[in-house]
Amino acid sequence: MGEPAIRVRLDELLRERGMTLTELSHRVEITVVNLSILKNGHAKAIRFSTLMRLCDALDCQPGDLLRYDH
Numbered sequence: 001m002g003e004p005a006i007r008v009r010l011d012e013l014l015r016e017r018g019m020t021l022t023e024l025s026h027r028v029e030i031t032v033v034n035l036s037i038l039k040n041g042h043a044k045a046i047r048f049s050t051l052m053r054l055c056d057a058l059d060c061q062p063g064d065l066l067r068y069d070h
Contacts (some may be wrong), residue, residue, distance in 0.1 A: 007067045008046075010039040013058050028053040 021039065023030060025032045028052065038044050051062055058065065 004017075005069055007041060008038050008043070009065055009067055010035070010054075013060060013065060017058060019058075024057055027057040038062055 010024075012023075014021065021032055021035055024036055028035075028050070030053070038046065051065070052059075054065060056061060
């Protein structure tokens, strides 16, 4: 199976904001391990509540965080 069609742009947003994965983990109360799974494209799904917390912490919209590569 190839690359996932939906890509999470967590690395880019963290870099743009000068934030570490650990700092984001504390802000959104999600383990670094689970954020890493999301960041590395291994997550099968994301809850809307998680998406909202990430968007709040990163000051972004869902479309900034997710990219559809077709």
